[in-house]
Amino acid sequence: MTAPQSRTSGTPRPVLLNVEHLSMRFGGLIAVDDLSFAARAGEITSIIGPNGAGKTTVFNCLTGFYKPTVGRLTLEHPRKNKRFYLERMEGFRVAQQADIGRTFQNIRLFGRMSVLENLIVAQHNVLMRASVFSLAGLLGLPIYRKAERAARDRARYWLDRVGLTERADWEAQNLPYGDQRRLEIARAMCIQPVLLCLDEPAAGLNPKESLDLNTLLLAIRDEHGIGLLLIEHDMSVVMGISDHIVVLDHGRKIAEGDPRTVREDPAVIKAYLGEAEEEELPAEVAQDLGATSSRKGANHA
């Protein structure tokens, strides 16, 4: 696996997303509690933490599925040179206007459509605008034909990037699981996002597929210069490709920093270990954190 170049030296990259004092309550439950962090353009920012820590709730607030109880979520759109206050936006406008793409923990493809059609449909908003809400499309006007061609080209480009060109005509539901995950990423990229939010993209992948995923996400970061926000339990992915990691536990941020800083942080180790007092980390936790020695005085590099 290729470790990312140090992106922390020199001038910091511009902030793309600023999360300030985000809290989300469900009745008496505080799922996210006064969370602040920034994600930068051209970087991969990961949000990690034990089950129920509040990671998906953060994504749901960012992408308009939930209205935060408190907090400001600012996207500094580099292409449009415009600031969006996401907490004020309706869900569909977050993708359409702020250009935030998203994949889900549970794959949400159109199973009966072909692989290629899934990528065309993702560009529905652009095509609808070009068709002047169906009129230009029905009349086959050049403005629509041009937009349609561009949508197909973009779809084919992403099919190629995720290695699915030969399966373009397959029904999406017949793809192997790993291919479906990659198709979801391709679909999210077809809307040309400035921020791509990926909710557990490595879930269910085998080690080879996880490595391929790392390569793909690094390429998206480096070639397209967008910001990626990643929720992931697979630490080989998180530690291998993240530029910055935010760690949540019970809705609160308990640590943040580069992979090395985070995996050596005692609060992070404790969150994964729970309150147990054993000297040694359980094997699966040690492996998850990339740790090689005991909890006390651990050297996790």
Ligand SMILES: Nc1ncnc2c1ncn2[C@@H]1O[C@H](COP(=O)(O)OP(=O)(O)OP(=O)(O)O)[C@@H](O)[C@H]1O
């Ligand atoms: N719509 C909802 N209504 C009530 N409680 C919710 C809702 N969504 C999330 N929660 C609760 O908020 C807390 C955080 O959930 P969330 O799904 O954000 O955690 P997570 O860190 O993504 O967990 P996992 O790693 O298991 O996916 C949990 O206690 C969950 O039960």
